[in-house]
Amino acid sequence: MLMKYSFRNDYSEFAHPGILTALSEIGDTQFEGYGLDEYCALSAELIRNKINAHSADVHFLSGGTQANLVVISSALRPHEAVIAPGSGHIYMHETGAIEATGHKVCTREGYDGKLSVDDIKSVVDEHSDEHMVKPRLVYLSLSTECGTVYTNDELSAISKYCRDNALYLYIDGARLGAAINSPACDLTYADVAVLSDAFFIGGTKNGALFGEAIVITNETLKKDFRFYLKLRGALLAKSAVIGLQFRELFTDGLYDDLALRSNSMARKLADGIRSLGYNFLFPVETNIIIPVFPDSIAQALHRLYGFYDWQKIGDKTAVRLLTSWATPESIIYDFIADLFDLT
Numbered sequence: 239m240l241m242k243y244s245f246r247n248d249y250s251e252f253a254h255p256g257i258l259t260a261l262s263e264i265g266d267t268q269f270e271g272y273g274l275d276e277y278c279a280l281s282a283e284l285i286r287n288k289i290n291a292h293s294a295d296v297h298f299l300s301g302g303t304q305a306n307l308v309v310i311s312s313a314l315r316p317h318e319a320v321i322a323p324g325s326g327h328i329y330m331h332e333t334g335a336i337e338a339t340g341h342k343v344c345t346r347e348g349y350d351g352k353l354s355v356d357d358i359k360s361v362v363d364e365h366s367d368e369h370m371v372k373p374r375l376v377y378l379s380l381s382t383e384c385g386t387v388y389t390n391d392e393l394s395a396i397s398k399y400c401r402d403n404a405l406y407l408y409i410d411g412a413r414l415g416a417a418i419n420s421p422a423c424d425l426t427y428a429d430v431a432v433l434s435d436a437f438f439i440g441g442t443k444n445g446a447l448f449g450e451a452i453v454i455t456n457e458t459l460k461k462d463f464r465f466y467l468k469l470r471g472a473l474l475a476k477s478a479v480i481g482l483q484f485r486e487l488f489t490d491g492l493y494d495d496l497a498l499r500s501n502s503m504a505r506k507l508a509d510g511i512r513s514l515g516y517n518f519l520f521p522v523e524t525n526i527i528i529p530v531f532p533d534s535i536a537q538a539l540h541r542l543y544g545f546y547d548w549q550k551i552g553d554k555t556a557v558r559l560l561t562s563w564a565t566p567e568s569i570i571y572d573f574i575a576d577l578f579d580l581t
Contacts, residue, residue: 242576243569244544248413248500248525248562253447257486261447261479269478273298273464278481284488285439285451290428295454295463298480299472302412303332305438305450310375311339312466313406313436313459318374321361323348325383327410342371350520351382352392355399362403375406380430380437381417384519385504385526388417390424397433406456409437413524415444415497422523431455441483445496445563449480496563500525503561503570510574514581519549519556530556535580542576 244250252258269275282296299305306328310320319342322329328336329343336343344365346357353376362373376396381387388396400407409430414437417423418430430437435456441449454460467473474480487493501524508522511529519528528548531539536547536555549556561570 241544242542242572243565245559245561245573246544246546248443248560251562251564253483254445254486254492254496254563256492257445257447257483260482260486264478264482271475271477272473273477273481275478275481277478277485281451281481281484281488284485285453288427288488289431289453291431291453291455293455294431295460297452297454297463297467298474298477298484299438299450299452299467300448300474300480301442302327302410302438302440302450303335304470304472305452306332306377306410307335307339308466308470308472309408309436309438309452309454309459310336310377311341311470312463313375313408314341315374316340317368317372319344319365319371320375320377321346321353321358321373321405322377323351323353323357323379323382325351326377327379327383327412328377330383343377344371344373350386351379351384352386352388353378353396354392355395358396358399358405362405373405375408376400377408377410379410379412380425381413381420381524381526383526384528385522385524386520387420387423387523388425389422390429393425393429393433400435406435406459407433409434411438412440412443412450413526414439415493416501416524416526419494419497419501420523422521435459439484441480441487443562444493444500445487446480446483449483451480451484497525500561500563500565503565503567504559506567506570507559507561507573510570511577514574514577519551525561527559528556529559530554535577538580539577543573
């Protein structure tokens with residue numbers, strides 16, 4: 239039987255039609271290279287307006303792993319390290335990219351995919367002298383790999399601790415749109431800009447063909463950043479292709495509209511699963527949901543849909559389902575109907 243639909247990720251669709259149309263209209267247009275073009279300049283200004291940080295530096299890169307690598311490696315001296323949640327993308331899914339630059343990633347399990355001030359403090363307290371690495375940067379994801387979000391109080395407390403203890407706070411925003419547009423999140427884009435030293439706004443997982451926008455608000459981290467981009471192979475000759483996409487995403491609210499729809503499809507899917515008596519490993523807050531099924535049902539669903547197993551729990555399996563801006567509502571109902579038949 240052919241797979242009906244893939245819930246493995248939120249970037250399987252090529253791109254939003256409006257973005258493809260915009261790209262097709264500039265096929266033979268000349269532009270400056272390496273992010274110095276009019277499209278990157280306009281998109282950077284749109285982003286600064288959106289986050290209410292008019293002195294922020296904005297840089298456009300191809301992907302999230304590249305963004306994490308460049309920001310973190312440029313911020314740290316050779317003996318300095320990163321603090322991250324155990325489920326953090328830089329620890330679990332980036333092939334040791336950060337550690338390959340010589341910077342250790344120190345982890346804590348945290349809760350619901352999130353770090354607390356106590357988690358961060360425990361790492362700092364453990365590394366007390368020059369015989370150990372020195373924690374210098376805290377890495378968070380918004381939303382987390384578990385689909386959860388930080389509240390304003392949580393992020394504010396972390397930000398204060400970082401500033402009181404000379405730590406940089408960097409936020410992986412691969413799914414920032416889904417997080418900010420979650421009913422569980424009381425943060426704004428402007429809050430994220432104020433509370434962090436740097437973050438990136440994800441386009442790849444929210445309707446773009448590819449591309450992310452790094453935002454740097456800390457003056458120290460801005461210095462020579464374009465040199466670091468070039469050093470890491472991230473200064474693209476055709477950065478205009480990414481700049482143009484962000485122009486479309488941040489014009490007329492498209493970025494938030496796509497994130498809202500992605501979250502809406504996830505909630506519909508979660509409501510249907512819950513109505514059949516199943517529970518979730520983490521709170522349902524964005525477009526990532528992790529329900530727990532008996533092994534037999536998880537295996538049967540694998541024959542119909544694409545998704546990843548997250549965790550074994552006795553004779554049950556927690557599975558990870560992602561919806562996107564383009565997930566058809568009809569597929570949500572199909573999944574729920576198939577689950578009903580298997581239950």
